[in-house]
Amino acid sequence: MIDLYTWGTPNGRKVSIALEEFALQYNVIPVNIGKDEQFESDFLKISPNNKIPAIVDHETGRTMMESGAILWYLAQKTGKFLGDDEFATLEWLMLQMGGVGPMLGQVHHFLRFNSGVAPYAENRYRTEGHRLYGVLNKRLHQNAFLAGDQYTIADMATWPWISRWEWHDVDWADYPNLKRWYIEIANRERVVRGYGVPTAAPIPIPS
Numbered sequence: 444m445i446d447l448y449t450w451g452t453p454n455g456r457k458v459s460i461a462l463e464e465f466a467l468q469y470n471v472i473p474v475n476i477g478k479d480e481q482f483e484s485d486f487l488k489i490s491p492n493n494k495i496p497a498i499v500d501h502e503t504g505r506t507m508m509e510s511g512a513i514l515w516y517l518a519q520k521t522g523k524f525l526g527d528d529e530f531a532t533l534e535w536l537m538l539q540m541g542g543v544g545p546m547l548g549q550v551h552h553f554l555r556f557n558s559g560v561a562p563y564a565e566n567r568y569r570t571e572g573h574r575l576y577g578v579l580n581k582r583l584h585q586n587a588f589l590a591g592d593q594y595t596i597a598d599m600a601t602w603p604w605i606s607r608w609e610w611h612d613v614d615w616a617d618y619p620n621l622k623r624w625y626i627e628i629a630n631r632e633r634v635v636r637g638y639g640v641p642t643a644a645p646i647p648i649p650s
Contacts, residue, residue, distance in 0.1 A: 445469040446499040448486060450476050451642055453544065453603035454510045458496040460637030461514050461599045465521050469498075473641040511540040514596040526588075526595040535582075535589040535597035539604070543579075546571045547604050547611065555610045572611050576618050579605075583620035594628070602628045606638070606646060615649045622649055 447462060447469045449455035462469045474480045474495050481493045490497035490508040497508045500520075507513045514536065518525050526532040549568040553561055579601070582589060589597040605625050608615075615622045628634055629646045638646055 444501050446472055446501070447496060447640075448472045448474050448489060448498070449496040449641055450474050451640075451644060452476070452495065453547075453607060454494070455496045456603040456606070456638055456640070457510045457600050458498065458513050458517075459640035460603065460634050461517055461524075461596060463633035463637040464599065464631075465517055465523055466633075467517070467521070471641050511536055511600060514600055518596050524593075524595045524599070526590040526593045526597075528591060532590040532595045532597050535595075536600050538578075539597065539600040543575050543601055543604050546575055547607070550612075551607065551610055554612060569612055573613060573617075576611070576613055576621060579624075580618040580621040583624045588624065598624075598628060602634070603638070608649065609647055625649070 445462065445467055447458060449459055449471065450473060459469075459471070474486060476495065480486065481490070481495060486497070487493060489499060489506045492508060494508065496510055496513065497506065498513055499506050500516075503520075505516070507516050515533075518532075546568060549564070550572040553564045553568055558565070579589070586592065588594050589601060602625065605621065606629070608625070626648060629648060635646065638644060
């Protein structure tokens with residue numbers, strides 16, 4: 444059994460989706476970041492960086508923090524969703540960790556939660572967010588999924604960030620390949636279940 448400490452954010456949903464896709468048994472422990480529960484001492488023992496998600500694998504006794512590391516751990520544990528080329532999977536997983544997540548996170552901060560406060564920052568991160576959408580769109584013109592022909596943890600990591608597309612000020616007409624990929628993954632039964640952890644939430648689908 445795996446304990447999952449999480450909240451309804453893109454990073455949290457990466458791991459709940461992965462646990463569903465890996466068909467692993469897990470117990471959900473909500474960590475309400477709106478109430479600063481991520482700073483409580485018991486959680487800090489598991490996640491010293493006070494970030495969700497984190498897991499405790501009772502089968503191995505291992506605790507893990509950092510969503511990308513957790514996905515890699517689960518893939519290695521099960522031997523699933525690594526794709527035909529593990530290095531390609533790792534490459535696109537790292538793009539999410541180093542680019543898509545941090546930059547779209549800044550888009551959320553400046554465009555969604557602090558609109559009008561810092562026009563320079565809004566333009567900077569909007570532009571970078573759109574550039575990354577373009578990188579993903581180009582890749583998905585050449586491949587069915589980010590690491591190649593197979594659905595992998597790279598897709599599980601990236602998809603929840605794109606699921607907040609309504610916050611990103613994008614025109615889907617500019618990204619048809621990304622849209623195809625997004626909708627295909629959104630229709631996976633286990634993705635729907637994982638997206639609703641720890642509380643039920645509808646997946647936004649572009650028209």
